[in-house]
Amino acid sequence: MGRLEGKTVVVTGGGRGLGRAFAEHILREGGRVAIAEIDGEMGEKTAQELRAAGNDVFAHQTDISSAASLESLAAAVRERWGGLDGLVNNAAIASGIGGKRFDEIDETTFERVINVNIKGTWLAIRHLVPLMRERGKGKIVNLASDTALWGAPVLLHYVASKGAIIAMTRSLARELGEYNIAINSIAPGLTLTEATSTVAPGRHKLYVEGRAIQRQQFPEDVTGAAVFLLSDDADFITGQLLAVNGGFVFN
Numbered sequence: 001m002g003r004l005e006g007k008t009v010v011v012t013g014g015g016r017g018l019g020r021a022f023a024e025h026i027l028r029e030g031g032r033v034a035i036a037e038i039d040g041e042m043g044e045k046t047a048q049e050l051r052a053a054g055n056d057v058f059a060h061q062t063d064i065s066s067a068a069s070l071e072s073l074a075a076a077v078r079e080r081w082g083g084l085d086g087l088v089n090n091a092a093i094a095s096g097i098g099g100k101r102f103d104e105i106d107e108t109t110f111e112r113v114i115n116v117n118i119k120g121t122w123l124a125i126r127h128l129v130p131l132m133r134e135r136g137k138g139k140i141v142n143l144a145s146d147t148a149l150w151g152a153p154v155l156l157h158y159v160a161s162k163g164a165i166i167a168m169t170r171s172l173a174r175e176l177g178e179y180n181i182a183i184n185s186i187a188p189g190l191t192l193t194e195a196t197s198t199v200a201p202g203r204h205k206l207y208v209e210g211r212a213i214q215r216q217q218f219p220e221d222v223t224g225a226a227v228f229l230l231s232d233d234a235d236f237i238t239g240q241l242l243a244v245n246g247g248f249v250f251n
Contacts, residue, residue: 001030002028002029002030002031003029003030003227003228003230003231003232003233004026004029004030004031004085004086004227004230004231005029005030005031006030006031006032007030007031007032007085007086007230008031008032008033008034008077008081008083008084008085008086009026009031009032009033009034009084009085009086009087009088009230010033010034010036010073010077010084010086010087010088010124010128011023011026011033011034011035011036011088011090012036012037012062012064012087012088012089012090012091012120012124013036013037013038013064013090013091013092014033014034014035014036014037014043014046014059014088014090015035015037015039015042015043015045015046015059016037016039016042016046016193016194017193017194017195017219018090018143018188018191018193018195018219018222018223019035019037019088019090019091020046020219021219021220021222021223022088022090022219022222022223022226023035023046023050023057024050024223025220025223025224025226025227026086026088026226026227026230027050027053027055027057029227029231031085031086031230032055032056032057032081033050033055033056033057034057034058034059034060034073034076034077034080035047035057035058035059035060036059036060036062036064036073036091036124037059037060037061037062037091038061038062038063038064038091039061040059040061043059043060043061044059046059047059058076058080060072060073060076060077062091064091064116064120064121064123064124065115065116065119065120065123066123067123067126067127070123070124070126070127070128071127073127073128074127074128074130074131077128077131078131083131083132083134083135084128084131084132084135084138085132085135085137085138085139085230086138086139086140086141086230087124087125087128087132087138087139087140087141088140088141088143088226088230089121089124089125089140089141089142089143089165090143091116091120091124092116092117092120092121092143092161093112093113093116093117093158094158094195094196095194095195095196097109097113097155097157097158098154098155098158098199098200099154099155099200100154101153101154101156102156105156105157109157110157113157113158113161114157114160114161117158117161117162117164117165118161118164118165118168121142121165121168122168125140125172125183129176129179129181132179132181133179133181136179136180137180137181138176138179138180138181138182139181139182139183139229139230139231139234140172140176140181140182140183140184141183141184141185141186141226141229141230142165142168142169142183142184142185142186143165143185143186143188144162144163144165144166144169144185144186144187144241145158145159145162145187145188146187146188146189146243146245146248146249147159147162148160148162148163148165148166148187149187149243149249149251150248150249162187165185166185166187166241169183169184169185169239169241170239172239173238173239174239176238177238182229182234182235182236182237182238183238183239184229184234184237184238184239184240184241184242185240185241185242186222186225186226186229186241186242186243186244187241187242187243187244187245187249187251188217188221188222188244188245189207189211189217189243189244189245189246189248189249190203190204190207190217191217191218191219191221191222192216192217192218192219193219204216207245207248210248211245211246211247211248212246212247212248213246213247214246215246217245217246221244221246222244225242225244229242
């Protein structure tokens, strides 16, 4: 029996990259997954591929920066499963925004990153927590980034958004504890996915050479931590930050 046997989990941004890897690992552990993906076609394609292996999974086109979109997602989860056990807040704007100094970032891009990465995470929690409260228990895993721990340059808006995720996680732990809902954050290092394909080779080299375990980081290096935090083994862990980066940054 898997560690997440019978548990229902929403993965935002679950149609590709790290999000898909989270979904796949959760399913391998016996869970059921709702893929919340802004790219509806991609989300459905992924869901179909995962269902072909006999998994209980569905996709819902979701814009996490939209309260109405998340209300629709919550209604779909309730209709299908009657409740929710876990949420992985993975969706974020990460690709194609780096390389500019703080005084070169345009306001529109800055606001979009903040709107999706911070507000979107908050909205997802706001609209999905009621489904956990009804079950008397729940787990939330927020995706931060180790860029917020070492202060990565020429990426200020992204770093600021991920630093906010860490702070929000701690504050929410205080508020959600009374409902027996645990919330933690994971700070991955630079992980090889579609989202990091545009990252300059020099940044990849910096990470590999700076890690205690000197190699590239893959999605599979991150997903196990999320599965643990979603499982009953982590019932008494909340408000914590787990740096999963091969020892590039110690937390």
